[in-house]
Amino acid sequence: MTQVPALSLTDLSKAFGGLRAVKGVALCVAPGERRALIGPNGAGKTTLFNLISGELAPSAGRISLFGQDVTSLPSHRRAALGLARTFQITNLFSSLTVLENLLMAVQALERTKLMLLRPVSSYPHLFARARAILESVGLSDKEGDVVKNLSHGEQRQMEIAMALAGRPRLLLLDEPTAGLSLAESRLMTELLKELDSEITLLIIEHDMDVAFALTDRVTALHNGSVIADGHRDEVKANPLVREIYLGSA
Amino acid sequence: MTGGRRRTLGLLAVGALLLALPPFLSAYPLTLLTQGLIYAIFAMSLDLLLGYTGLASLGHAAYFGVAAYVVAIMTTMHHAGFWTCLVLALIAASLVSAIFGLVAIRAVGVYFLMITLALGMVVWGLAFRWVSLTQGDNGISGVPRPRLGPWSFAHQTAFYYLTLATFLVALGLLLLVVRSPYGMSLRGIRESEGRMRSLGYNVWLHKYLVFILAATFAGLAGFLWAYYNGFVSPVEVQLITSVETLLMVALGGPGTLVGPAVGAGVIVFLKNFVSLYTKRWLLILGGVYIGVILFAPQGLMGALRTGHHQNRKTLGWPKRAERGGPW
Numbered sequence: 001m002t003q004v005p006a007l008s009l010t011d012l013s014k015a016f017g018g019l020r021a022v023k024g025v026a027l028c029v030a031p032g033e034r035r036a037l038i039g040p041n042g043a044g045k046t047t048l049f050n051l052i053s054g055e056l057a058p059s060a061g062r063i064s065l066f067g068q069d070v071t072s073l074p075s076h077r078r079a080a081l082g083l084a085r086t087f088q089i090t091n092l093f094s095s096l097t098v099l100e101n102l103l104m105a106v107q108a109l110e111r112t113k114l115m116l117l118r119p120v121s122s123y124p125h126l127f128a129r130a131r132a133i134l135e136s137v138g139l140s141d142k143e144g145d146v147v148k149n150l151s152h153g154e155q156r157q158m159e160i161a162m163a164l165a166g167r168p169r170l171l172l173l174d175e176p177t178a179g180l181s182l183a184e185s186r187l188m189t190e191l192l193k194e195l196d197s198e199i200t201l202l203i204i205e206h207d208m209d210v211a212f213a214l215t216d217r218v219t220a221l222h223n224g225s226v227i228a229d230g231h232r233d234e235v236k237a238n239p240l241v242r243e244i245y246l247g248s249a
Numbered sequence: 250m251t252g253g254r255r256r257t258l259g260l261l262a263v264g265a266l267l268l269a270l271p272p273f274l275s276a277y278p279l280t281l282l283t284q285g286l287i288y289a290i291f292a293m294s295l296d297l298l299l300g301y302t303g304l305a306s307l308g309h310a311a312y313f314g315v316a317a318y319v320v321a322i323m324t325t326m327h328h329a330g331f332w333t334c335l336v337l338a339l340i341a342a343s344l345v346s347a348i349f350g351l352v353a354i355r356a357v358g359v360y361f362l363m364i365t366l367a368l369g370m371v372v373w374g375l376a377f378r379w380v381s382l383t384q385g386d387n388g389i390s391g392v393p394r395p396r397l398g399p400w401s402f403a404h405q406t407a408f409y410y411l412t413l414a415t416f417l418v419a420l421g422l423l424l425l426v427v428r429s430p431y432g433m434s435l436r437g438i439r440e441s442e443g444r445m446r447s448l449g450y451n452v453w454l455h456k457y458l459v460f461i462l463a464a465t466f467a468g469l470a471g472f473l474w475a476y477y478n479g480f481v482s483p484v485e486v487q488l489i490t491s492v493e494t495l496l497m498v499a500l501g502g503p504g505t506l507v508g509p510a511v512g513a514g515v516i517v518f519l520k521n522f523v524s525l526y527t528k529r530w531l532l533i534l535g536g537v538y539i540g541v542i543l544f545a546p547q548g549l550m551g552a553l554r555t556g557h558h559q560n561r562k563t564l565g566w567p568k569r570a571e572r573g574g575p576w
Contacts, residue, residue, distance in 0.1 A: 053447055079449030093440040104437045108448035112430045114458075119428040126430075166449055 004067040006031045006170045006200035007052065012061035014047055014224075021047040023224040024061070031066075031169070034201045036211040036232070039221035040244055045204045046088055048221070049172050052202075053085045054078050065170065080109055082169030086159040088178055088204070094148035098139060101147055101158060102130035105165030129165070137161045137191060153184040160191065171195070173203040177210050189213050212236075220244075256553065260507060271409050280477075281521055283409045285514040286416045287473045292497040292509035293423055294466030299495070300503030301427055302459050303439030305362050307491050308369025311349070312342040312464035314486030315372065316471030321389040321481035322382065331395040335472055342468025343461050345372070350460040354453060357442075369491055376483040388482025392475050402476070412473055416510075419466060423506055426462070435459055436504075489531070493520075496534060500541050502548025511549060 009027040013020065022044045029035050037045050050056040052063060054075035062071045065081050073081075093101050103120065106129045107113045120126070134140045137157050142150065147158065156176060163171055176192065177185040189210050195201070205211035211218070211232075218235040220228040228238040235241055267286075271279055291313055298304045316338035323329035323337060353364045376383045383389065394403040395411070402408040426432050434455050437445045445452050475481050484490065493516060501512025516534075523533050545552045 055443065055447070074451075075446040076449050076451050079447060085447055087444075091441055091444045093437055093444065095440060096436065100433070100436075104433060104445075105448050107430055107433075108445075108450055113434050113450065115430045116432075117425050117429060119425070120430050120433055121428075123430065162444075162448070 003031060005029060005064070006033070006066055007202065008064040008067075009048075009052070010062045010064070012048070012051060012063065013059045014044075014051055014056060015059045021224050022051065022058075025221075025224070025226055027219060027226070027229075029170075029200055029202060031200055032198055033217060034215040035203070036215040036218045037202060037204045037221060038206075038208070038211060038218060038235075038245075042223075043221040044224040045221055046174060047224075049085060049174055049204065052172060053083060079166060082167075083172070084163040084166055084168035084170070085172035086163050086174055086176060088174040090152075090155045090159060092147045092155060092158055092162065094146075096147060097143070098134065098145050098147060098150070098158065099127075099130060099143045102133055102161060102165060103127065105162040106130045106133070109166045133161050133164055136164070152179050153181070153187075156180060156184075156188065157191070160188075164195075168199060170200045170202070173201065173205075175204050175206060177205065177207050185210060267413060271406055276405055279405050279409055281518060283405070283412050283477055284521075285517040286409075286412045287470050287477060288494070288497065288513035288517055289510035290416055290419045290473070291467055291470035291494055292501065292513040293419065293506050294463045294470065295494050296498050296501075296503060296506055296509040297423060297426070297435075297459060297466070298463040299498055300505065300509070301432065301439065302435040302456060304456065304460070305495070306353075306365040306463075307362055307488070307495065308349075308365035308367070308372075309463070309467055309494055310486050310488075310490035311369045311372040312346055312467040313471035313474065313490065313494075314376065314481075314483075315345050316342045316468035317475040317481045317485050318376065318383060318389070320472055320475035321392050324392050324475075325389055331397050334395075338472040338475075339465055339468050342471065343465045346461045346464030350457050350464075354457045354460060366488070366491075369486065369488060373483055373486045373488070376486050383483075386483055388480055388484075390480045392479045392481065394479075395476050408477065412477070415469065415473060419469060420506070420510070423466065427506060431455070431458075439504075493534065496538050496541075498548075500537065500548055502550030502552075505548070505550040508548050508550030515549075 005028045007027065007029040009025055012022060012025045014022040025048060037048070039045050047056065051058050054073065058071065062069060064070065065078060065083060068081060070078050070081065093104060103126055106126050112123055112126065131140065131143070134143060137160055139154060139157055139161065142154060147155065150158065156178070160176065173192070177188050180188060185207060192214055201214070203211065203214060216232055217230065218228070218232045219226055220235055220238070220241050222244055228235045228241050271282065274282070295306065295309050298306055298309070319338045319341045320334045323334050349368045353361060353368060356364045377385055394401065394408055396402070400407070402411050434445070434450060437450070438452055438455060442452050471485065474485065497512040497516050498509040500515060501510065502508025519533070519537070520530055523530050541548065547554070
């Protein structure tokens with residue numbers, strides 16, 4: 001790779017006591033690339049995401065974001081470098097409204113978040129940006145609804161909206177279609193297809209149709225190790241991958 | 250008339266009464282009202298921590314007491330004036346919380362509760378044993394009423410209005426804070442710290458700052474208390490004081506500011522009323538607490554908002570679980 005990779009994992013490992021969840025994973029994602037991360041349950045995919053986003057500290061190895069070593073940086077500093085993620089289990093501010101959720105996301109990387117004595121309403125640019133994002137994911141008419149009253153599908157849309165608020169350069173999507181019906185999955189796939197092509201995407205997906213519709217490079221994980229990494233047709237044809245995914249893809 | 254409008258009118262009515270009634274009240278009700286207002290400031294400061302940020306502290310009285318002791322010591326031993334005492338009391342409260350916060354904020358949930366309890370005990374222990382400074386459990390008596398230039402606040406009515414003015418200033422400042430972008434971030438932290446971190450918030454810093462802010466306002470209440478009571482002792486920093494204040498917030502409605510202020514008034518009046526008939530105030534307090542959890546987990550303000558009907562449907566546990574936190 002001649003250009004600086006968006007994400008570079010070197011010999012990344014994570015052990016929880018005796019359980020080695022991630023074993024020496026090496027990964028390189030180019031800027032603007034769309035990469036799918038597949039693997040059966042327990043393969044270590046979400047743990048890998050948690051290592052990349054900073055929720056978990058690695059037992060060994062290094063993580064680089066756009067050429068910068070972030071291994072010891074806390075989550076919020078990685079976000080400032082252009083990293084955003086969605087969660088597999090919806091993680092929104094459930095008793096706040098849709099607009100309030102977006103406002104929270106929009107001001108996260110701005111100086112205004114530490115402003116003490118002026119009301120939020122005196123920062124119209126925050127509202128404008130929040131509304132623009134809601135428009136782009138199709139949730140404009142739900143602005144005043146409390147998040148816990150939204151349908152599951154709408155909440156998954158919110159997850160994407162929240163992640164887009166900080167203008168990320170690298171977006172980690174953890175099972176964006178989790179719990180969605182076929183129709184909802186299709187809508188979600190369309191939404192994700194329309195994302196800015198400059199954003200680098202790393203997607204964990206169990207639904208192979210969605211994974212292959214959105215990406216052309218695939219990394220397969222099994223028991224914490226990478227077992228295949230390359231173009232999706234190669235990985236699809238990989239005998240080890242076929243063995244593990246008996247019956248799917 | 251909508252609920253919101255009814256509430257605003259109700260609050261304005263209460264405000265009008267607070268302003269106009271006192272010259273017609275006799276001494277005892279007036280002192281209760283003054284006490285209620287001082288505890289209202291204390292309760293609102295705890296609400297900032299508990300209701301808005303989701304940090305339940307069992308040691309908030311530490312900062313209330315530290316400020317009260319500063320006033321007591323400075324007035325009786327150094328004859329310091331009103332403004333000197335105010336500045337020193339607030340600095341003392343924020344300094345102690347800044348130090349304690351370094352230890353406490355790293356803890357989450359139940360552990361935060363335990364650490365704040367322990368730190369509160371540390372302050373109580375110091376108040377008890379550092380006899381040369383605090384006179385131990387004899388306490389410091391003879392704290393005179395303040396003078397502001399030519400005006401003396403020795404008279405109960407004058408001191409009441411001073412307290413009311415301070416309360417209104419505190420309420421105004423706290424309302425600004427909770428409506429600010431920073432205030433909004435506190436709610437986000439209460440709902441989901443993990444999300445806040447991944448969005449880019451330095452959650453530790455925001456929690457640390459609110460800890461100090463809440464302690465400073467508690468210090469403001471303690472400052473007034475020393476003048477009001479004329480006597481400061483380890484009682485000001487004991488665990489029961491922290492617990493009673495926690496109950497004021499729970500009873501009034503966490504996360505509403507005005508609710509805890511009302512809760513403070515209710516508890517102060519209840520305590521003084523009940524004490525006329527029985528020594529078992531703590532038993533009653535416990536009963537009230539259980540009642541709040543079972544029947545009005547969102548407090549009085551919450552019950553007014555959603556309507557009595559809705560609260561009766563649940564026993565409160567699901568709401569607790571939704572809100573999260575270390576209850």
